[in-house]
Amino acid sequence: MDIKSLISYCNIQKQKKFETAIALMQKKRHADCLFFCHLALEFAFKERVVKKTKKPFPITHDLENLSIKARLTLSSFKENI
Numbered sequence: 001m002d003i004k005s006l007i008s009y010c011n012i013q014k015q016k017k018f019e020t021a022i023a024l025m026q027k028k029r030h031a032d033c034l035f036f037c038h039l040a041l042e043f044a045f046k047e048r049v050v051k052k053t054k055k056p057f058p059i060t061h062d063l064e065n066l067s068i069k070a071r072l073t074l075s076s077f078k079e080n081i
Contacts, residue, residue: 007050011043018037045070046058046066048070
């Protein structure tokens with residue numbers, strides 16, 4: 001998969017996971033909602049990793065590791081929301 005396709009894939013997955021999280025929150029399924037929020041963040045970080053490194057994202061669910069590879073700090077992430 002080329003870089004542009006990977007970025008698009010991450011963006012689509014991020015949106016789908018967040019939409020699911022919202023639907024779960026409305027149904028008061030909070031634990032499931034948090035899980036899908038984690039997935040949405042994971043794809044947001046992976047998208048940023050691909051944009052910054054021009055390489056495929058690593059296969060991991062570790063948000064801290066992904067944020068480091070994406071060169072994100074908490075303050076820089078808040079600015080991009």
